[in-house]
Amino acid sequence: MDTGVGGLIARLRAEREISQAQLADMLSRASGNPAVTRNEISRWESGRRRPRRYWLEWIAVVFGMSLFDFEDLARLATPSVDANEAEAIELRQRVAASDVGRATLEQLELAVDELAISYPTASPDMLLLRVRRHLGYVNQLLDVRKTLAEHRRLVVTGSWLSLLAATCSIDLAQRPAAAARLRTAAQLAEHGEHRELSTWCLETEAWQAVTDGDYRRAIKLSQGAQAVAPHGSSAFIQATAQEGRAHARLGHTRETLQVLSRVEHLVAPLKVPDRPEHHYRYDPGKSNAYVATTLSWLGDPGAESIARQVLRELEAPAYGQPRPRRAATARLDLSLALLAGSKPDEAIATTMEAIGSGRLVPSNFWRAKEVIKAIDARGVPEAADLRDAYESLKA
Known part of the structure; x- marks a missing residue:
């Protein structure tokens, strides 16, 4: 069984949000050969059959890459952790x-x-x-x-x-x-x-500490990053925002609001960059998303309206492309805010959308689990469906 090539086809297809039938149609139109079907693609993706080189060439074309790149990605599709560390x-x-x-x-x-x-x-x-x-x-x-x-x-x-x-x-x-x-x-x-790079390294480590639940360490790392960063740089703003999120997780209301005020002051003069999707360029839209997350974690009633606005901007942005991964986590922020506002039914539907989007990554699973636990505590019957969806996501 060739799960490397098959798995890669499945991932590229999912990333572009196209079905097996749509991929079969795209391959037929690109190659002028109607021989490939949805069932054939299913066999490729399951590893029961490897595509002939003829089809590999057209698959690469449809996915916008060279055959060399496609085969290289397939070869690297299942790297070991040891190899990564080495x-x-x-x-x-x-x-x-x-x-x-x-x-x-x-x-x-x-x-x-x-x-x-x-x-x-x-x-x-x-x-x-x-x-x-x-x-x-x-x-x-x-x-x-x-x-x-x-x-x-x-x-x-x-x-x-x-x-x-x-x-x-x-x-x-x-x-x-x-x-x-x-x-x-x-x-x-x-x-x-390179000071800004050094700052991003510390900020990324702080973010990992947040995902691990080590919030005091996250605060220390975020403050260390701010001490290293060029003042007003994207890395400086991100590290400041990260500190606020960690304070919110610890329930430090005063410190959280102080940090949010600092971030607002830093972001105010910023213009929208040419490519706002850039992970290492701060923009006002990213600031709003961090405010929504921080306030929802703090249990602030103002989180709901901001979370709704952020979700709209992520799915239909005025600048740049939609950001489906961030939209999935924004739904979890909105769900927490809805629960704080005693709207469990909408919170359940919103959480189910986030889980069913296929865009949540393992580092964000704990956030979904937190929302489900809060819903479960209210004794809502639909919580069982959410738990099942969450377990399927993890699997």
């Missing part, structure tokens, strides 16, 4: 070694931006595969002769990629791999003397 350690060790052209470095830097822009929409496992391919290329270039300035740019690029890989690993609840990649990213950021 990859991170290898990059860290080889940085100390010192002909890379300007065009190559610019291409890599553009690739980092494109990957960061893909983060809100791509599934983390598929994005991680793409990031790993670029990390492998950076590894190769570290052995190539280059100037000190080129070496520094390459190190910084490796740090961004390692940080994004760590973020994907956190999403996937791959803790040892995430920790290894974060250490690599932090060491490369220090080696490249």
